[in-house]
Each structure stands twice: as C-alpha cells, then as structure tokens.
C-alpha cells in the first residue's frame with residue numbers, strides 16, 4: 001500500500017516530486033501562452049526539466065515579470081488553455097482509463113471528466129502589488145479540498161470542532177481554503193465576515209472551538225469575543241497570515257487577558273499565488289514552521305535581491321504548484337522572506353513534509369504613504385544589473401502596523417552621480433511602475449553605516 005501523504009520516505013518523496021514536476025512542466029509549457037514563451041526565451045526545452053533539481057535552474061518569476069505594467073488582464077496568459085489532447089497527454093492513469101471507457105460508450109460522462117480537468121471554473125483574487133485572478137478547474141478545487149482535510153489534521157482538529165472565521169468573506173485563497181477544509185471534514189463552520197458585531201453574534205449563537213482571524217486584527221476580535229463571553233469552548237486560535245514572533249506573543253497575551261489559558265495559537269498561511277493554506281502543527285505549538293503538501297507544492301528559496309537560486313541561509317520563498325491546472329505557477333516568487341525550508345521530518349509531529357520556517361509575509365512589497373504599493377523586488381532587480389552602480393542599499397522605513405512606509409534607495413555610483421541616479425530612477429520607474437520615496441547618492445563609507453534589520457543582503461528594514 002502506498003504511504004500516506006505525510007509519511008513517505010525521503011526516497012519516495014524525491015521520486016514522487018520528480019515525476020510530478022516533470023508532468024507539471026510538460027502540461028504548463030504545452031498549454032499556457034506565458035510559459036510557452038518563457039521556455040523559448042530561456043532556451044530550455046521543457047522536456048529537459050526532469051526533476052526537482054532541474055526545476056531549480058528555471059529562473060524564478062513573480063507577478064511583475066508576467067505583467068510588467070501591473071495590468072491584471074496580462075495574468076490570463078498563465079491560465080492553461082487545454083483541449084482534449086492536453087487532457088490525454090497530462091492526465092494520470094486511472095482517471096484517463098475511466099474517461100476513455102466512457103468515451104467508447106459515447107457517454108456525457110466523458111466530457112464531464114475532461115472538463116473537470118481542463119476548464120477553469122472558479123477564481124480567487126490574490127497579488128501583492130496589484131490584484132489578479134487565479135483560475136481553478138474542478139479538479140483543482142478537489143485538490144484544494146483534499147488539502148483542507150490534511151490542514152485540519154495538521155492543526156490537530158477533528159470533525160467535532162466548530163470553526164468561526166473572522167476572515168473577510170471574499171474570493172480569496174484564505175477564505176476559500178478554510179471553507180473547503182471545513183466541508184472536507186464535515187465540521188460545522190460559520191463565516192460571518194470581518195465585521196466585529198457579526199462575528200460576536202455568530203460566536204454567541206454557536207460558541208466556536210476554533211477561531212480563525214487575520215493576524216493583523218487578532219487582538220481586537222479576541223477582545224470583543226472575550227467581552228461577549230463567547231470564548232468558553234475555544235481550543236485553537238488560528239492566525240491567518242504567517243504571524244511574526246511579536247504577533248504570536250501578543251495573541252497569547254490577549255487570550256490570557258480574556259481568561260482563555262488552554263487554547264493553542266497556530267499560524268496558517270497561503271503565500272501570494274497559492275490556493276492552499278499551510279499550517280503549523282499542533283504538536284509543535286507553532287515552533288517548527290508551516291507544513292507543506294509534497295504532492296501539491298515544491299518549495300524553494302532564491303536570493304531576494306537578484307532572484308538567483310540557492311542562498312545558503314534564508315531568502316525569498318519560491319513555490320511550484322503541482323497537479324493544479326487552472327492558472328499555472330512555476331517557480332513563483334511569493335514576496336515572502338523565509339529563514340529556511342526544512343526537509344527533515346518534523347521533530348514535533350514526525351510528518352515527513354517540507355516545512356517553511358521563519359516566514360516574514362509579503363516582506364518585499366511595501367505600501368507607501370500614498371497607499372500604492374511598491375514591489376522592492378523589481379527595484380532591486382533594476383539595480384543589481386547596473387555597471388555604473390558600485391553598491392546600493394534599499395531602506396524601508398517607518399513601516400507601521402498598516403504596512404505603509406517609505407522606500408529610500410542609497411547608491412554608490414561609479415560615474416557622474418547625477419547622471420547615474422537619473423538613469424537608475426528611469427529604470428526603476430520602468431520596471432516597478434513608480435519611483436521610490438527618495439533616491440540618494442552616497443559613498444561606500446556612509447553606505448556601510450546605514451542601520452536597520454537586514455531583510456536581505458541589501459534591503460534594510462528600519463522601524
């Protein structure tokens with residue numbers, strides 16, 4: 001019997017992921033306008049990507065690479081345009097055999113099976129610098145639903161648990177994944193939206209054992225429910241959006257103040273572009289990272305400044321979605337910075353799945369004062385290749401609770417400072433769609449004296 005999804009040996013995992021990566025690249029390269037062009041541009045035959053290691057050689061891309069102007073319509077080029085031929089080429093054995101049997105009998109069931117695999121039927125909206133739709137087929141929704149059942153187990157929940165979600169009710173990956181997870185396990189779930197009075201009313205109607213709240217608003221929701229005496233059954237607080245250590249500690253304190261002393265605080269997270277939620281396991285209490293699904297995700301890390309593969313410690317998280325056939329995201333730059341991807345079995349729950357450790361969510365996209373976000377990755381990409389720039393730093397400052405801040409670029413030039421900064425500014429505007437808050441030229445000494453928390457080698461965060 002095949003091992004369950006979280007108990008495969010390292011060898012089984014490698015061979016499974018190599019095979020799924022091969023299939024995914026072939027399906028994607030054959031039927032998405034963007035990927036067809038992309039493989040031609042990088043001079044790689046899709047058939048040469050035959051393993052997870054080979055996949056790591058494909059340059060990572062993000063939303064600005066697919067749509068340089070930030071036009072959501074351009075993201076449609078990621079959607080697979082399948083036909084029957086694509087279905088036959090890229091569908092797995094049992095499903096294909098069942099479909100072909102139905103075709104022989106000219107059954108309408110044949111068309112249904114083909115369509116469930118190739119026709120985009122539903123969309124969620126995501127994105128960092130701009131919002132864009134991500135398409136799912138029926139088959140994709142089935143995969144997200146199965147992942148939801150696993151999410152529930154990782155969180156240590158059962159069908160007896162009752163979920164109350166204070167996440168906005170909208171076509172987002174987070175809301176959709178929570179809803180499908182509860183459906184998959186048959187657990188009662190209420191989704192009143194994010195308005196505090198609606199959440200409180202729902203909690204009094206059906207006191208939850210599990211409360212899901214956006215990480216940023218966890219405090220106010222917990223306080224409101226505590227004041228309404230609606231937390232008596234609570235065993236689990238889910239922080240939706242990978243919490244920082246400070247946010248986690250604040251949630252624990254708020255629960256304690258509300259006289260809830262036994263509930264676990266666990267993070268769940270869908271990186272930008274993802275359709276499934278990853279969870280921290282209950283056994284770890286949140287200390288061993290987000291547990292991924294080896295048959296749905298390949299998680300890798302790139303240098304956040306350049307997008308190049310393979311820094312030793314930490315970098316930007318890059319995701320390849322396996323088996324999903326609506327919008328196809330290969331080597332997708334998520335904008336999340338992570339400390340590491342750990343592929344050893346979880347020391348707490350012993351699941352053998354890759355774990356994403358130390359996530360700083362969406363750290364590389366900053367909403368500036370005007371409210372319009374700036375994608376730091378495009379900015380660093382524009383600076384990294386310039387011969388007339390010796391060295392540089394990007395300082396993100398004043399980033400408050402709402403994420404707004406300033407982005408200041410410091411340049412050490414090797415030519416006339418005025419000319420170089422004008423040229424660099426023009427490049428940045430061309431690829432990022434806008435200018436940083438400020439661009440200053442300086443010397444190597446002053447550059448070395450800039451202070452802040454190092455988000456990447458050259459991007460500093462100053463509170």
Ligand SMILES: [Zn+2]
Nearest residue numbers: 281346348349
């Ligand atoms: Zn674990």
